[in-house]
Every structure is written in C-alpha cells, then in structure tokens.
Amino acid sequence: MDYRITEQTGFSPKIGELMSMLDYTRAVTLANVEGLSTEELDYLADGHANSIGALLMHIAAIEFVHQVIAFENRDLTERELDQWLVPLELGDRARNEIRDQPLDYYLAELKKVRDHTLSLMENVDDSWLYEEGQYDNGVVYNKYFLWFHVVEDETSHRGQIRILKRMLEKQNQRK
Amino acid sequence: MDYRITEQTGFSPKIGELMSMLDYTRAVTLANVEGLSTEELDYLADGHANSIGALLMHIAAIEFVHQVIAFENRDLTERELDQWLVPLELGDRARNEIRDQPLDYYLAELKKVRDHTLSLMENVDDSWLYEEGQYDNGVVYNKYFLWFHVVEDETSHRGQIRILKRMLEKQNQRK
Numbered sequence: 001m002d003y004r005i006t007e008q009t010g011f012s013p014k015i016g017e018l019m020s021m022l023d024y025t026r027a028v029t030l031a032n033v034e035g036l037s038t039e040e041l042d043y044l045a046d047g048h049a050n051s052i053g054a055l056l057m058h059i060a061a062i063e064f065v066h067q068v069i070a071f072e073n074r075d076l077t078e079r080e081l082d083q084w085l086v087p088l089e090l091g092d093r094a095r096n097e098i099r100d101q102p103l104d105y106y107l108a109e110l111k112k113v114r115d116h117t118l119s120l121m122e123n124v125d126d127s128w129l130y131e132e133g134q135y136d137n138g139v140v141y142n143k144y145f146l147w148f149h150v151v152e153d154e155t156s157h158r159g160q161i162r163i164l165k166r167m168l169e170k171q172n173q174r175k
Numbered sequence: 176m177d178y179r180i181t182e183q184t185g186f187s188p189k190i191g192e193l194m195s196m197l198d199y200t201r202a203v204t205l206a207n208v209e210g211l212s213t214e215e216l217d218y219l220a221d222g223h224a225n226s227i228g229a230l231l232m233h234i235a236a237i238e239f240v241h242q243v244i245a246f247e248n249r250d251l252t253e254r255e256l257d258q259w260l261v262p263l264e265l266g267d268r269a270r271n272e273i274r275d276q277p278l279d280y281y282l283a284e285l286k287k288v289r290d291h292t293l294s295l296m297e298n299v300d301d302s303w304l305y306e307e308g309q310y311d312n313g314v315v316y317n318k319y320f321l322w323f324h325v326v327e328d329e330t331s332h333r334g335q336i337r338i339l340k341r342m343l344e345k346q347n348q349r350k
Contacts, residue, residue: 004307005319021323046342132179144180148196155327156334163335167221 001027014126018147019118025151026114029059029158032165033103041106042099045167052164054094055157056106057087060113062153067113070146071120073133176202187300193322194296200326201289204234204333207340208278216281217274220342227339229269230332231281232262235288237328242288245321246295248308 001024008016033041033052041053050058061084068076076084086093129144176199183191208216208227216228225233236259243251251259261268304319 001314003310003314003316003320005317005323006305017319020320024320024323025327046345048345049338049341130181135178139176139178141178142180144192145178145195145199148180148199152200152326152330155330156337159331159334160338162331163224163338166224170221170223 010122012125014129014144015121015124018129018144019121021151022114022117022147025154025158026110029056029154029161030107030110032158032161033106036103036165038100038102040165040168041101041103043164043168043171044095045164049164050090050094050160051099052161053101053106054087054090054098055161055164057094057098057109058090059154059157060106060109061087063113063117063150066146066150067117067120069133070143071124185297189301189304189319190296190299193304193319194293196326197289197292197322200329200333201285204231204329204336205282205285207333207336208281211278211340213275213277215340215343216276216278218339218343218346219270220339224339225265225269225335226274227336228276228281229262229265229273230336230339232269232273232284233265234329234332235281235284236262238288238292238325241321241325242292242295244308245318246299 002020003024005017005020007013008019010016011019033056036052041056042051044051064080064084065076065088068074068080086097129147130142132140132142133146134140177195178199180192180195182188183194185191186194208231211227213228216231217226219226239255239259240251240263243249243255261272304322305317307315307317308321309315
C-alpha cells in the first residue's frame, strides 16, 4: 500500500493524485472485509442495520452513479436505476435482496466499476476537475468534489463496516 | 456548505484544495452531531462501542497528532501524550473518562485544534505536501497523505456516529 498522494503514470497530475486517494481508500476497505463469510456479509446488527454485503454493493453503486454524473453529465436512466436503486438506497429492500453471496461476488462488482473509473480517468485532464454542475436543489459542485465524495462515502461506510465486524465478533463470543 | 474543491484565499493553491476537503468533512460531522444531549453523547451501544463524545475527541486528537508529525516532524512528547492518549486509543479508558460533557465542550476542542491547523496551513506552500517521512515501520508517507488521512479518519468515525445515532433512536423507541 502506498502512503503517498502522488501523480500516477497514465493520468494527468491531479487526476493521478485523486486516484491515489481512491486507490488507498479501496485498499483499506478490501483489507477490512478480507476473509468474511457469506453469513458474516449478511449479518444484520440489531436485526436492523445494513449488512456488510449491502454496504459493499452501495460503495460500488455510488461509484457507478458518479461515473454517470461526472463523465456523462446526466442522471441515471430508468434501466440503470432498476439495476442500482436497491444498493443505492439501502434499507429494507437491500436487507432482503442483497444476501446469500460470497465475498468474491462483491469484490467482482467493485472491481468492474473501478476498472471503468480508471479508463474514464485516463482520458480527462486536471481542468476537468473544476468543471461545475448543479444538484437538483441548485447547489453548485465541481467534479473534484464529486470524486472526493466518492472517497468520502466509501470511507464513511467502511467505518460502519468496522463497527459491524466488532458487533459480529461480540455476538459470536456469546454463542 | 461549499460543494467545490477549490483554491482558498490565504492558502497556496493545493493547500486551499486540501482545506476544502477538511472544511467540508468537518461541516458534515458537525451537522451530524448537532443538538445531541450529554446523555446521547455518552451512549454506549451494545454496552461496549465508543461513545459519540469519545469519537469527537478522537477526531480532535488525530488532527492534533498530525499537526505535530507534519509541521514539527516529530512524535508527541510525554506531556502531549498524557493529554491525548485516551481519545487517541479509545476503548475502556475513553469510555470511563470521556463523558458527562455537553456538546459545546467537544465543539470547542475541535475548533481549537482546527484554528491551529488553519494558521499552520497558511504558512506552507504546495511543495510542502510532497515532503516525505517514514512511519516507525519504515513505510514512506508524504504530508499530503498525512492530511488526507486526517480527513479519512474523521469520515470513517462520522460513519460510525451515524450508526450510533440510529441505534440510539431505536433504543429510545423501545422505551
């Protein structure tokens, strides 16, 4: 793991630095879920929180959505929304529908989306980061922020994954 | 709240962008804890997790530690460690010792540390971000990474604060 935010071969300088942040964040997430069983990925703390599996799919979904917003300057189509709405919204449907899968399933989804991010990022330059857009509520963002938010959302959910793992361990000790 | 990563008046360009990230992250954290009572700040989910109050002190502590490492190129003194060890390590001592304080207490600690970060950041330029150092285990970091880690650590704990708040709400519903 590299503990430097630096330029990366194949990317414009600041895009490379952003990729350092995305890559580091992902490496820590993957280290946190390494070796989890399907049962552990499906664990619902308190009978209600999101499962670790659902949070991993959410991380992939958030990255996919930001590819569409930032690179295609549009919202999701109905068809894309059909595919991603459940992990995006989390909650009851995610608890029912995102389960019974091994870790490799989630890792493959994360990798597929990330590979596409890499190919998209290779083709933009630093100035692209400062292109602005507007959320539906009128608030202005730039694309640097959008991708900072991808990092931030993953990091926030990874913090949650850590709590869920500790609760899972505690529950297992009680058995 | 500004949803742009941009240069900031009074800071070197990339330092300003980093400050955008730090400021945005903090604004979201503060919005998440707004209005919490002392009892809520002291809540121990599962009788064991860290309290929200302890996590807020941890966020201040991590920022303080990174001021020392990144700006003074040294580790904490014994005296500094005495002051900050409990919120840094979290766990049992933090559960016992960080409590019975209102939200304003934590907000003041966060602000004091952040104000110092601002004054330190005003006096460095972009090239400072790429100065390298080594962790005790020999892994090389640069200062951009150190401050990215400050953002990351806060974000991860903020994700945990959100889970704790949901558990607290659920507990209150049961009463």
